[in-house]
Amino acid sequence: xxxxxxxxxxxxxxxxxxxxxxxxxxxxxxxxxxxxxxxxxxxxxxxxxxxxxxxx
Numbered sequence: 001x002x003x004x005x006x007x008x009x010x011x012x013x014x015x016x017x018x019x020x021x022x023x024x025x026x027x028x029x030x031x032x033x034x035x036x037x038x039x040x041x042x043x044x045x046x047x048x049x050x051x052x053x054x055x056x
Contacts, residue, residue, distance in 0.1 A: 006042045009035070013051050020047055 003029040024035035
């Protein structure tokens with residue numbers, strides 16, 4: 001389930017239509033900090049680094 005939420009968060013992050021806090025809450029994380037920790041554990045980079053690396 002967590003991997004699914006991380007995958008969904010990537011779509012929101014790349015779409016750049018929601019804040020990171022909003023994405024965290026939309027996907028059921030307790031807060032942005034928790035979301036960032038979980039994302040980094042799964043992807044090896046923070047959500048901010050992901051945006052910089054993959055956004056056009």
